[in-house]
Amino acid sequence: MHPVVEAVTRRIADRSAAGRSAYLDRVRAAASRGPARGRLGCGNLAHGFAAADPTAKAALRAGLKPNVAIVTSYNDMLSAHAPYADYPPVLKQAVLEAGGIAQVAGGVPAMCDGITQGRDGMQLSLFSRDVIAMSAAIALSHDMFDGTLMLGVCDKIVPGLLIGALSFGHLPTVFVPAGPMASGLPNAEKARVRQLFAEGRVGREELLEAESASYHSRGTCTFYGTANSNQLLMEVLGLHLPGASFTSPDTPLREALTRAAAARVTRLSLEGAPGIGEIVDERAVVNACVALLASGGSTNHTLHLVAIARAAGIVLTWDDLAELSAVVPLLARIYPNGQADVNHFHAAGGIAFLIRTLLEHGLLHEDVRTVLGRGLAAYACEPRLAADGEVTWVDGPSVSGDRAVLRPADDPFSPDGGLRVLHGELGTAVIKTSAVAPEHRVVTAPAMVFDDQADFLAAFQDGECDGRDLVAVIRYQGPAANGMPELHKLTPALGVLQDRGFRVAIVTDGRMSGASGKVPAAIHVTPEAALGGPLSRVVDGDLITVDADAGRLVLHVATEELAARPSTGRAPHDEELTGTGRELFSAFRATVGSADTGASVFTALTQPQESPVAQRV
Incomplete structure (x- = not known):
């Protein structure tokens, strides 16, 4: 080994x-x-095979x-x-x-x-x-x-x-x-059409045609x-x-x-x-x-x-x-x-x-x-x-049938697996680097802070993100805030900015999905903003470094200044999280564990912790 x-x-x-x-x-x-079926009472067992066909009913009745x-x-x-x-x-x-x-x-x-x-x-x-x-x-x-x-x-x-x-x-x-x-529409073509749509250069019909050819x-x-x-x-x-x-x-x-x-x-x-x-x-x-x-x-x-x-x-x-x-x-x-x-x-x-x-x-x-x-x-x-x-x-094969797709361990695409943990003043996050070009893996830029992904997309459409390097901070997206949604819809817009030559990254306590792409994304930040994490005290213009190479997530703000700042923005209240069934999940938001413990409502079974309700800001 x-x-x-x-x-x-x-x-x-x-x-x-x-x-x-x-x-x-x-x-x-x-x-x-042994099988609990053998200890069921007659009424219990009869309920268990009542709908079975005769052959199955006889076998279940016999218990053999x-x-x-x-x-x-x-x-x-x-x-x-x-x-x-x-x-x-x-x-x-x-x-x-x-x-x-x-x-x-x-x-x-x-x-x-x-x-x-x-x-x-x-x-x-x-x-x-x-x-x-x-x-x-x-x-x-x-x-x-x-x-x-x-x-x-x-x-x-x-x-x-x-x-x-x-x-x-x-x-x-x-x-x-x-x-x-x-296999349907090649992935490169699908990504190209998505980015063109984000730029407004193709319409919904062209986008739908490409997506339909991909998922068919x-x-x-x-x-x-x-x-x-x-x-x-x-x-x-x-x-x-x-x-x-x-x-x-x-x-x-x-x-x-x-x-x-x-x-x-x-x-x-x-x-x-x-x-x-x-x-x-x-x-x-x-x-x-x-x-x-x-x-x-x-x-x-x-x-x-x-x-x-x-x-x-x-x-x-x-x-x-x-x-x-x-x-x-x-x-x-x-x-x-x-x-x-x-x-x-x-x-x-x-x-x-x-x-x-x-x-x-x-x-x-x-x-x-x-x-x-x-x-x-x-x-x-x-x-x-x-x-x-x-x-x-x-x-199975002892050699790859296509070394552009699959390689042996002694001749890899990269010597590492492309998953890093980032630590720093903003907390702990993960980043997937395997799809990010080496020249984009370290970004230092001013923060643009948003409490909802829709606000970022609106700012992009209005041209507010143009002509600048930026770290998009999308906060109040953690499990205790709103269930930790994927924010993959942001990828085309961020990709547009990066392709225009700007230094771009995203920092979020939400997820970016299994399709995390070419823009460096410090995701799953914990502690999350809704529980008083440092993300809740970041303001527009704060300088942030996302350094995937060194494993750092740096907020260039003095420790004393950051500690003295009040939280800005806020997580949505339960009364705002209604519709689409979201009101049924308030108990989950109140008890869910942190991202680094699996973001599970079962976390307390293996690691008791204070309820997020008591910590929520």
Whole structure:
């Protein structure tokens, strides 16, 4: 093992010893009691199989076969989740053939950040992750199940499903992806049209045509944002079958992989194999971090991986990620870190090659549990469709099929993973540098301060941002303020200013999404402005340095002067956060943890802290 990877893993394990031990005690106690279905009263059990077909009803009544829960994020509005309409009958039949029974235990909400960008609904996005975790827990709470199939793809859905599954950590669990849509309009052209629209040089019709050519069919969006980062991480965590992540929908191989996932969880249940809580350990969490960094994945996972780890009793910090990033090379160029999409990445060797080269260079732990029952080396294989229509696996490529997209660890695009933690007078933030040109990674400029992204966009349209270097401070966007929306809609405008030759950066306690792009963005700033963080005392004209190279976020204001300043602006009050369902989430805003602890309403379960309500300014 690489000494830094080994040291970080050991430090995480030591730090997490008490919490991890308590978590595993709960998981093993639940496993030792056996299926709870056997202890249900007759009325309870009758309710549990009342709607089943005769074959399933007889099997559930006898209690001799494992019952597999299907938890699905299906809806037919979102391209990534629309394929799941066809999955339950396929999964049920495959489970039956493998010796079990399956029931759709419940559904979880699935919202799309692409639809809600710049809209009030985006303020529910991050909170939806924890709602999904609770929804998954409700689905499994009937105690009818011996294993679980989790169906989900996009931004908050997969982390939420995983957190929910970890609360039933004794159950063998396999995640079942749906795959990416076919490649559409090239990413460079899509970005060009977006920027032209931001400049007013093309109209809405031209923009809509470009967007429609990009997002055009069933499957995930093909850029490497949070959705596709999710899929890669589930595979590296050993929770998918090898090669499942980026096999396209509506293909024979996709269906074969879906059937194989159902058969696999049935076998695990029959064998009494360890549950998902045993698989997601410290080594697996570090593997996920390494793969995220090596692939240039979504900054949203600086929140999600922390929250997922805590759900398994493991304390992961941003500094752990930063230390790993310093030694993990960047091996992929996928939009927004390059022009290729995930289909090009998959064709070049994809996850199988990525895992192989990282293992060869000691950057991943091979000796982990996976749903295959074998170590991570099995995930350097690729699926193939056999003559009988079933899936088989062959060795994955040992060389990249396209070195402009995917490279080996000894010849990377960059020697580091492109994720840095910034510290300084403004607090702690993260920045993704893999898509930012080296000449733009250090910016010192006067602040332009806004309390809402709409105010910045209005200033841009009015020409107030022209002809100057600037650091756009977009504050009161943290989880306790308004749910921590993504501010990706700002990227085209900021890109216009940078392309005009000005030094530009953004500093925010909000998010910039998995599509963080070419403008340096110090995001997830904590402590957030709504809780009295230094951002609340920044004023127009203050000189700020965003230094991604040195890991600094500097406010060039004397400490005494800053301390004496009152807060300016304010977070929106609850009575202002109404409509689009936002009034239902006031309890979440009042109890949510900080960004560096995962921005979760469950944070207090592993790290008690003062309620944000008491701290709010």
